[in-house]
Amino acid sequence: MLRKIMAFTLITFLLVGCSTSETNNSDSKTEEQITLNVLMEEVPDTDIAIEMVKSFNQENENIVLNIETLPYDQMRDKLVSSFLAPEAAYDIIVVDNPWMYDFSNAGYLEPLDDKIETSGSDYDFSDFSDSLEDIAIVNDQKFAIPFYNYATGLVYRKDVFEEQGISIPTTLKELCTVAQTLTTDEAYGIAAQPQKGYKIMEEWMNWLLAAGGALQNDNGDIILDSPEAREALKAYIDTINSSAPKNSTNWAFDEALRSVASGDSMMTLNYNWMLPTLNNPDGEAGSLAGNFALAEVPGGQAALGAWFWAISSNSEYKDEAWTFIEWISSPEQEKSRVISGGAPVRDSILDDPEVWEQGYGEEYYVTLKNILADAIPLANGPNAEELIQVVGTELNAAVTGQKTVDEAITDASNLAKEIMNE
């Protein structure tokens, strides 16, 4: 009897195993239906894109999108591993701007020039903000389509500024003074995000540009070792010590947002799309919602980050992948995406009164257009990811007192040059 039960169980398992395996095989490709594997980051903009897939499928029933979302670090690890696989693990990927040069130069991204060309004038690639277009073009070829931007701006408490008669700071010196003025026993002037690596770079780049310095020149050479960089870092550290919340040297975006939303801090240099989040009456800011505004960063030139749609060069379904990218980045769908809360990338959308009305108001989109007009990517060229991480580590060491300003800038510059020469 026992033997019979065991035999029955074994046969059942085998049958189940066979049927599962058949199901998987039929899933990947049939004559009628094609499944595109997509890897994206776990962020609100991805959620909006996922919602839009339903509309895409109404027009394109034969293309199924299998979207995998992961937190930033895990996503990057998985993406990098997938490039080494003999067969495409992902057909569509989203690419962060520091990865663009390395990935396209290594041949992992499909050039899109022909596809953009055949999309016609209605698609209008030149409508994407110039600063974003520039990132997508490597060695005169277009490898990606802008998805959403995370350019930085000055997010501030409009009510407090008006009440105290404070003007929006337009220079580094004014920023430091305003931060100190706003610091009281109850609140801090500015919420910083000096966490090692990426976060501090995203923030401090604005200070560097406002001081008249830069990380790289137009040729991509490192020009960090300058009096302007030292001035910017000294001002940044002094402001953190005098006007930022205590024990915030490991803070990143979440902490800065929370500090501003709770009324603990009066301003922050951060992603522009933080504004809609703060002004959302159902969001973290609660009764403070509606009191926040966005301005250009002091000096006018902001640090730019952006994500892009791209097609894996080893994908079997490049045409189908382009069908989706072309659809979701078209002016019509871009409008719908931005009205749903997505961060804009097309100039025409930023100028559209319908978007202003149904989105977050004219002021926000006009300011954002000005920010994007001359924003500068965090880093350009080969090894940009490493460059950002290494310089960001040195800056954080200075903020936490492990290195002097002079040591940190000298070391960061030397390491950056080594990285660029590798």
Add this chain to the structure above:
Amino acid sequence: MSKSNSPSLTNDSVSIYKWKLLFPLILILFVILVFPLGYSLWLAFHDFSIIDPDSNKFVGNAQFQKVLTNPMYWTVMKNTFLFVLIAVSFEVILGVLIALALSKQRILKNFTRAVILAPMFVTPIAVGLMFRFILNNQLGFIPAFLAKFNISIDFFGSNYTLLTLALIDVWQWTPFIILMILSGLESLPQDPFEAAYVEGASKLTVFLTITLPLLKPVLLVAILIRSLDALKVFEYVYAITKGGPGTSTETLQFYIHKLGFGYYRLSEAAAVSWTVVVIIMIGLIIMLKSPKKEST
């Protein structure tokens, strides 16, 4: 049937049969252990970058030279060993004390042990995230509690950060030491203790002269296992500090991950990994030799 009547049990056939039995295991070991190790060794002697796969070439020991002459490698090594030293020291002291207390327990013995051992069964990445929030200045109850006494500590952004990470490790892995010491204590012979008490020895003298020497083999193995395990610390760093502030909590495993996946330099990451393999092998040899030495 007697054994001598069996025609099949010649030396040769036993030998072949033995290898046939071992073959599946050898095959699995080759696939999951020998191949990855061999491949990483091959990588360590090449110059393979994920973003420039075509320029891959044999470079001899250049990767090892690059690694060993890089000050960052030595900073990372120092951080890792400091972490191991702090974490394992606290774990051993606390572990021995708690195990001694638990060995005398009479009621709710199993319940107490189950509760104390619980942290060990939580996945380290979850522990990292848990402490990231518990010690967060905006959300965590520990900073909020300390604030009531006007105490303000920057757990993740100061010179104490490596200590914070080591104490998280202590929270999670002291139960392991307790488990080892408890089993050691329960297997100790009672005669020396009874003789000592009859002679009027104090509890401290008994502990120092009898308990500790008798526990030495167990303690040594526990320390070595924990040290080798703590050398691999990655999750707390990844979930909480990303190696910061500056480079003060950057540990070997985090550094390897950063080089390989963050900076795409697989060969350099493989070279660093092999230096870790050598360190762990030395530790293992010591660990495996020690009990034998004690038993002779």
